Amino acid sequence: MAGLRAEEFVWPKGEVLTYVFLKDGKWGTSDKEQMKQVEKAMNEWKTRTGMDLDFQPIGDQEDSLLRIGFCRTDGSWSYVGTENRKVSKSMPTMNFGWDLTTRSGYGTALHELGHALGLFHAHQNPRGGIKWNEAAVYEDLGNPPNNWDKETTYNNIIHKNPPGYYYGDDWNPKSIMEYAFDPTLISAPSPYDECGIDEPLQLDQGDIEVIKKLYGDKASHATSTLHHDRWVRLDADLRQQDFVLEPGPSGLYTIETSGNADTHLDLYVQFPGLPHKPQLHVARDEDTGESRNARITINMLRPLTYLLKVRSVWQACSGESTVRFRWAGATKEGPGRGRGHRGTHRPYHYFPF
Template structure:
């Protein structure tokens, strides 16, 4: 969504990603599968969001964010979004601190942020068309999407000093390191899926003319529509496909459940413990995977425990106290398998 020419361009600033440290002897394909997946949520996750602000002061802004969450959900994805009144009950905490810009941590990085700290902020008015775009964009980061103009496949050649000068001035007033991190720095090819660049993505900045030297078609600037592009929608549906319903296969204690998954695929199981005790839930096989145990609370799944074994010579394993008579769901997503692709999950 293009801003009127007499209005300044405000830009989102993300925090540096928390990426796993991978051994250099791992294959490129294995490293790429891990790094691309590291920001993604297990499908079926309910993300709880909380506003660190007063409804009386920011009600209109909150409504824009709520509508943006619903717009992502309306794609038919397997993630859900629930607003909660307590910060301690949320994974996503949203502030409206003016002067601090608009930003979000990326994907599962929000889990490493203190329970009362912001994981997302909006520093300008969201009730304008550009503000609606900002809300969609920041939620895209929370779902695991990076900035599209940093895609190394975009082939963008910047007039770097012009970019530093433009973003170093008002209204953004960015230091050079912030400009480099959010604009000029190209993503590691291991972090990028596919071979194309989507200039219409909700994750693409709007740029005025005079900053891009190549491709020639964009020397006059980039003006994305500010909505979820067709590629954005396909990307989300790939990572978070619609769930098949609540009729999940049962995970039986001490019985291994074999899996035949391709990279990115996920298996889901219901688990009803027959005794209240500490259980071990783990994966088996030559594969990198993430494993999460959820508990059903008031009809909604809440995160209980999880483990990610990517890049390590071990399998995912969680040890957690489970209660007889309660309902749990176990979800495991495969990042990469370097043997037969045959893996398994078991609770004991």
């Protein structure tokens, strides 16, 4: 299960999730009531969890992290957490396939936003999760209104995710990330094999707690300066640390960690003069579950300043881990053309419901 820890889907704290409602073409709508429901659900996640993440509307599809569609023939779905960054800017990252102004529809808005925050389906939790009457499940979801093929049903219902995808939590049948199921589909545990599972319509306390665990504690990531070519020790309490980086001459720099640890590095260019777009994410690397260290090599331009978010997700008990940024040489490319970073290239996780 190496590399399958879910922390790789978790946003850095302080991330501004910019969004746009798609208005044109197949994915678009002009129905303001639908948009209002999505914004109400965003506000509910924010105010009830106190999370150190924000949603910010932005008119420009190219600059938006979340691109929200309303195509009535494509079901309701969302990419999970940081996977949203990998989606082509011409495509939505989330879609609502039905009316959101009903009580059930509002639950869908909360559910899809839960995916965008990094949450997975409750019924795919392997810890204390559901045992299925598999034949009945395939038949039920193969019929209208879903008409799912076997593979889709397997991926969204039967398949159990790695336990790490649930951030240490057991199965929560009341989670907004649960589906409604008829008791005939469930063989265990009791009482769900007799009562089934009701459609969740609101955030459960367990949903609020997991988001607090991932994004709570706003005071935890103070910003300090990371000076050139100096190793700085990372917090042993696995908290996020933010650093300002000021490159000397423009050119290629390497940002890297050392030690036996799993770390996320996220690098942003800062635009203090642009209040609607204060930071632009330019590179990420993480070494979750791998034996190497996280490392970004990128062309940095003077006089821009950069913000580095370092989130330790695991450290060996005896070890210590550090981070450094250092000049790596003059770039052979023209200014403004980054070399990109050595990221991990895993398949996208796509949840069609």
